[in-house]
Amino acid sequence: MSVLCPPTTYLPPIAKIASFSVTQLLDALTYLQSLYHPEVRGSRRKRVQVPVSNEEKNSHLRHEDDSELQAIRSDAFERSYSIRWLTTLIAQLEVWQDLSHSEEVLLDDLGTPEPTLAYTEILVQQAASLLAICAGVAAAGMITRNFVFGSIDGQRRVEAQLTDIPLDNDDYGSVGAQTWGGACVLAEMIVEDPERFGLGSFSHGPESRRLNVLELGAGTGLVSLAVMKLLDSLPFFNHREVHVVATDFHPSVLANLRSNVDANVSTHNQITSTHSITTHFLDWSSFSTTPRPDCLSYPFDVVLGADIIYEAQHAVWIRDCLKGLVRRPSDSTVSPAAFHLVIPLRPTHAFESNTVESVFLKACDVDPNGDADLVILSKEYITCDAYGDYTRGQGLDEDVEYVYYKIGWFNARL
Structure with missing residues (x-):
């Protein structure tokens, strides 16, 4: 090195x-x-x-x-x-x-x-x-970065400028104040292939139905803003109502999230467009026992999460939230609603990562006579360069591995 x-x-x-x-x-x-x-x-x-x-x-x-x-x-x-x-x-x-x-x-x-x-x-x-x-x-411990994502065919380009702020007095709960690699990976995947995340097929549905998108643990807001700007760039969403809700828990993270959203989406666009993005506080641990705000009172078609499993209870809390937030399947559903989760495989948090597969069963393991349940529909490993190509040969060429889960409703009797 x-x-x-x-x-x-x-x-x-x-x-x-x-x-x-x-x-x-x-x-x-x-x-x-x-x-x-x-x-x-x-x-x-x-x-x-x-x-x-x-x-x-x-x-x-x-x-x-x-x-x-x-x-x-x-x-x-x-x-x-x-x-x-x-x-x-x-x-x-x-x-x-x-x-x-x-x-x-x-x-x-x-x-x-x-x-x-x-x-x-x-x-x-x-x-x-x-x-x-x-x-x-x-100089104040803040970093502002420009992120650019493009479609595979080069026809789309999505840009966002985000500010990271220092952790709140070394409070581990404020880690969302920083932009993490998992958010970059998920945002890039969505922009490259909207169809894979149910955004392309949704465009062929009834004109009257609004597309609702939710991000859990939005952090600096990269994924939510990438989705919002992507949908703004897709012609078939010009007249379709879209609502994106970016949520987080920690006060300083939520304040920075709101600041980043305001910096990237002007008030004028929010008023004149059929597309809107809002930020809101969400405590996973008390979701089922507290009244829901209006912005979380309707079902969501797409739910997103990037690097949000770092405590043993998180997967359980997230599952309980999803049961009340993910749109349930019906004949009128054009594209089945799903939760898209990207988490890193950190050696220091192996137990926490493994809780995803203990909380959410695979479709093949679900009781065919049981009620509809949220299950893992697909799983994919993603490998990234830890520090970019420039550090090859300097002892810094280790990789970062992620897992991408698609989680949705499953009922064998349907």
């Missing part, structure tokens, strides 16, 4: 920035990107492997679980130095830009190679973006 260096030792010296090549400067910016604006761990599903050069590998540091990286990231002096370095770089780039546009100055007089001038605008944009991150939300 590569030794991580603090910005004070890794970055080109501030006084000598002007003498470094565009490659070296881009490498330095990429390094700062990996420190202060990292990608979500375990969010890249394994596909066809693309060869990556050793130079690219060595320029990326993405081991988010490494305590040394966390120490560097939280070091106020190192962050302050990075801000000064970026400020100096931007100032130097602006000088090069001004001189390059001057008719009285020859290129050779600038003392910098032509390729650097050609890439000046790119360098300025990357440096300015990182400066905003280091001096702004990241």
